[in-house]
Amino acid sequence: MDRRQFLFASLAAAASPLAMRGAWAADTYADAFHQATARDRWLRAYGGIDHDVAAPSLRIEGRIPAGLRGTLYRNGPALFERSGIRYHHLFDGDGMVQAFRFTENGVSHEGRFVQTPKFLAEQAQQRFLQSGFGTALPGLPFATGGGLDRANVANTNVVVHARRLMALWEGGSAFELDPVTLATRGPVTWRPDLKGMPFSAHPKIEPDGTMWNVGAIPDSLAIYRIAPDGTLAQAEVLKVPGLVMNHDFAVSRDHLVFVLPDTRLDLDKLRAGRAFLEALAFPPDAPMKLLVVDKADLRQQRTFELPPGYLFHFGNAWNDGAGTLRFDYVHHESAGVLMDGLPGLMRGDAASMPPRSAVSMQVAVDLASGRVRTAAMKDVVEFPRVDPRVVGQRNRHLWLSTGMGKGLGTLMMNAVLRYDVESGKRDAFRYEPEALVEEHVFVADRASTREGAGWLVGCAYDVAYGRTSLNVFDALRLSAGPIARAWLPYGLPPGFHGNFEAA
Amino acid sequence: MIRPALLATALAAAGPALATDVTFEVSGIEAPGGHILVVIYDEASFLKKPLKAARLNPVAGGKVSGVFRDVPEGTYAISAIHDENDNNKLDSNLIGIPTERYGFSNNPSLWGAPKFSDAKVSVAGGTQHFAIQLR
Ligand SMILES: [Fe+2]
Numbered sequence: 001m002d003r004r005q006f007l008f009a010s011l012a013a014a015a016s017p018l019a020m021r022g023a024w025a026a027d028t029y030a031d032a033f034h035q036a037t038a039r040d041r042w043l044r045a046y047g048g049i050d051h052d053v054a055a056p057s058l059r060i061e062g063r064i065p066a067g068l069r070g071t072l073y074r075n076g077p078a079l080f081e082r083s084g085i086r087y088h089h090l091f092d093g094d095g096m097v098q099a100f101r102f103t104e105n106g107v108s109h110e111g112r113f114v115q116t117p118k119f120l121a122e123q124a125q126q127r128f129l130q131s132g133f134g135t136a137l138p139g140l141p142f143a144t145g146g147g148l149d150r151a152n153v154a155n156t157n158v159v160v161h162a163r164r165l166m167a168l169w170e171g172g173s174a175f176e177l178d179p180v181t182l183a184t185r186g187p188v189t190w191r192p193d194l195k196g197m198p199f200s201a202h203p204k205i206e207p208d209g210t211m212w213n214v215g216a217i218p219d220s221l222a223i224y225r226i227a228p229d230g231t232l233a234q235a236e237v238l239k240v241p242g243l244v245m246n247h248d249f250a251v252s253r254d255h256l257v258f259v260l261p262d263t264r265l266d267l268d269k270l271r272a273g274r275a276f277l278e279a280l281a282f283p284p285d286a287p288m289k290l291l292v293v294d295k296a297d298l299r300q301q302r303t304f305e306l307p308p309g310y311l312f313h314f315g316n317a318w319n320d321g322a323g324t325l326r327f328d329y330v331h332h333e334s335a336g337v338l339m340d341g342l343p344g345l346m347r348g349d350a351a352s353m354p355p356r357s358a359v360s361m362q363v364a365v366d367l368a369s370g371r372v373r374t375a376a377m378k379d380v381v382e383f384p385r386v387d388p389r390v391v392g393q394r395n396r397h398l399w400l401s402t403g404m405g406k407g408l409g410t411l412m413m414n415a416v417l418r419y420d421v422e423s424g425k426r427d428a429f430r431y432e433p434e435a436l437v438e439e440h441v442f443v444a445d446r447a448s449t450r451e452g453a454g455w456l457v458g459c460a461y462d463v464a465y466g467r468t469s470l471n472v473f474d475a476l477r478l479s480a481g482p483i484a485r486a487w488l489p490y491g492l493p494p495g496f497h498g499n500f501e502a503a
Numbered sequence: 504m505i506r507p508a509l510l511a512t513a514l515a516a517a518g519p520a521l522a523t524d525v526t527f528e529v530s531g532i533e534a535p536g537g538h539i540l541v542v543i544y545d546e547a548s549f550l551k552k553p554l555k556a557a558r559l560n561p562v563a564g565g566k567v568s569g570v571f572r573d574v575p576e577g578t579y580a581i582s583a584i585h586d587e588n589d590n591n592k593l594d595s596n597l598i599g600i601p602t603e604r605y606g607f608s609n610n611p612s613l614w615g616a617p618k619f620s621d622a623k624v625s626v627a628g629g630t631q632h633f634a635i636q637l638r
Contacts, residue, residue, distance in 0.1 A: 144613075144638040147600040193597045215598070222598050237598050271612035 029347045030086035036348025042408055042463040043348050045436050045494055048080035048093065053111045055489050062484035064102060064472060065455060067445050070502040071179070072457055072470070074098040074438070075158040075167055076495020079113065080346070083127045089134020089277060090342040094119050095155030097167055097182055098492065100457075100470050103503075107470065107486040114154040114167045114175050115184035133171070134277035134343065142276060147196040148172040149187060156201035157497035161211045162230025164188075165501075168201040170216075170247060179501070190224065190232040197222055201497065202248040202313070206392050212256065212295075216246035218265060223256065223298055236298050240291070244280070250317035250327050251392045256293040257317045257327050261310045261335065262286035277343075282310065282335045290372065292325060292365065304365060304372050310335040315360070315384035318394045323368050328398060328421070330382055331361035353411060356380045356403055362421065379417055379426070383439035383497070387451045396422050397452045399475065401437050404430045408463070413437045416456065418478050429478045434463035436494045442475055443500045452476050455483075461494055468492040521576045524630045527557075528568040529583045531604065531637035535563040537587035541635075543571050544580050549619040554579075561585060580622035581608040583635045604637040613638055 037043045077093025080086055087093060095114045100107060113119055122129050130151045131142040144150045152172035159166055166174040166188060173187035173196060189195045198215030205211045209228025214221060219241055225234040244263040249256055262283050269279035287305040294300035310332040317327035336354035344352035360377040381400040390396075402417045403409040414437050415430040431437055440458030447453075456473040468491050471482040529539050539561050542553040557569045584593045584605040594602045605613075611621035624633055 141638060144604065147596075147602070195596050195602050196600055197596050197598050217598055217600065220598050235597060267615045270614040273612075 027085055029088055030081055030084055033086055033346060033348040036350070040348065040350055042412070042434060042436060042461075043345075043350075044466065045461045045463070045491060046080070046090070046345060048493055049078050049096065049111075052096075052113060053109070053490060053492075055109045057105070058107045058109060058470070058486035058488060060106060060484060060486050062472075062482065064107065064484045064486075065445075067447055068102050068443060068455055068457075068472065069104075070102060070443075070500055072098075072100040072102070072441060072443075072498060072500045073158040073160065073165065074100070074459065074495045074498030075114075075155060076438075076493060076497075077153065077155040078111075078493045078495075079119075080493075082122060085128055085137065086346065087132055087135045088275070088343050088346055089132060090345055091155070092132030092135050092153065093155060093493070094122075094153050095167055095169070096493075096495075097158050097177060098459075098495065098498070099182060100486070109470075109486075109488055110182060111492065112182040114177065116152050116154050116175060117149070118151060118153060131275060134275050136273055136275040136278065138273075143171075148198070149196050152187075155496070157499075159203060159205070159499050160501040161203070161205060161226065162209070162228065164230055168199065168203070170200050170245070171198050172196065174199045190226070191235060194222075194224075194232075194235055199224065200246065200248070204249070204251045204391055205388065206251065207389055212249075212251050214246060214249055214256075214258075216240075216243055218244050221246065221258075223293070238293070238298060238301070242289075248311075248313045248329075250314035250329070251295070252317035252325060252327065253319045253392055254295055255317065255319065255325055256295060256298075257314070257325070258291040258293070259306060259311050259314075259329055260289040260291060262288070277339070280335075280339070282339070284308070284334070290363075290365070292367070302367070302370075304370060306363070306372065307331075307374065309333055310338070313382065313384055315398050315400075316386045316391060316395045318392060320394070323366060325365040325367055326363065326394075327365075328360055328362050328384065330358045330384055330400075331376065332358045350411060355410060356412075358382055360384065360398065360400060360419065377419060379428075381417060382413065385439065385442050387442050387444060387454065389444055389449070390451050395451065396420060397475070399440060399442055399456055401439055401458075402428065404428070405433060408434055408436075414460075416440050416458065416473070416478055418456075418475070427476070427478045429473065429481055431460045432462060432464070436461040436463065438494050439497055440471075440473075441498055441500055443502075446502065457500065459492065459494070461491055466491050521628075522573040523576065523626050523628060525571040525574045525579075525581075525626055526568060526630060526632045527570070527581060527583075527608075528566050528632070528634045529559070529606070529637060530566040530634065531606065532561045532563060532565060532567065532585060533604065533637075534585065534587055535561060537561060537585060537589050539567050539583060540586050540591070541569060541581060541583045543574065544582070544619075545577060546580075546619050546623070549580055550582070574626050576627045577625075578623050579608075579626055580619055580624065581633055581635060582606070582622070583637060585637055606635045606637045608633045608635055610634075610636050 078096035079094040148171040154167040165179040203213035211226040290304040315328040401413040445454040607622035
């Protein structure tokens, strides 16, 4: 055993029971949240669900396009409470994968929890056995000697690659699921020496089928390239001093693009039993680092500066052929959503949630001179998506979720939006004012090769009705409203990310 | 009643002066294969050169125990790993995260590289017992 092998034991937590004595008694999230749902009905969407659900035939308004056949898979945290304890952060909930199947006979829905070892063990005992990313439970570790997979909730995204359906988290392995039954097959180990490695929730699949992904631990960034046939083509670990975590990235023809907020991790707090989230700090007004890695030789890296802020998501990136790298990401003024907003949501404290401020940032990097230009769009947005046919290439259209109007629209998202990034024109649709809108996913119409030809599909939780709808738009005419809505006979907790697999 | 002469004989038979038997128990074993490797270090040898080592058969879901005999009085740290594939080391993946379970005396938090001071225990007189939880 040598010391070096413990350097990454930083992902291995063993919380001291003494350090967290009394934390159970002090847990007020569950009570506070349930009291708040009487005042703010929309919070009920985040009450969670504790069982698998299925609805074989959804009630449809409008008409499902004949070309739209296949399955929309979605993922998100869905179970938040056990034995009276409620998680302190939305990211901690167990992942539930939704499958919306579009066939000649209509639309069906099935939702199943990912059967991670954590979920199975906690189901068997009907209590939490792990601390979460944002929730320190007394005496319960977040991670173990084997890394974070024991805490893996597989709750962030679900992707199909080479016919393999995978539920994704950020800090550990992908979990493979049966695409038909959604039964969990187990963690994916791409190669024996990659066992238990972080595999992020935002892989990028290029039009030729190559899938890139990353995984971050402090000071190190793993890069994965998976061939179109689903076999591992490349896995390397880059040293990135100061890196703590990384949620998303972008690929262009030539580059992998990362934006790294200045992030501090206080190991002493972790050792004292605080949650990972509580050990994070973000120095105010520190510029973000833009890291550009050459796809052909991962050792070729350049760094640039971006304005201070925080981010979760990228839309797309492309090289213009004249030495300029262009990309877009959703720029947050601070890490407030992560640090305060989502904990506030979990205890039903809307007043503590920072006003939403994230905007789409369009970036151009002159690689020769190092000059970086940024242009912020005006709408408050999240969840950028592009036509999968232009990933890594020049894109004209960008689809996002947004909040419009007063009330809930200032706090959460109630609308969908398309930017024509060439003309600057916008095309938007606002749902019923009391709606919680998820990420909407672009689905290509294979009858056309034109970028944007297709549909935008996504879920919205209707607060007054307490039910979730699945909505289909003409992707280039959002303002015309949905051409079809399929209503679930129940509400689902609003999820994070998903993808469509054509039949 | 024990007479002083007999008591002196009994103490002498226990081994060198000021040496101790260190017993340990390792829990948190999950898999049945391989071996549990338990190692005792002092500060100078910590994670470099074992002073004494034990190799025990695992009991899945159970505990194993053993003893280091005649440990001189002093300050030590004990590590335990479950060497599931019997290659005599704690395996790590490409990014450096251990992929086998391990633990230390004192059961310190495993965030970051454990320091000797996090795992150190005092050994003095008679028999001493330490429990190590694998994580
Ligand atoms: Fe995300």
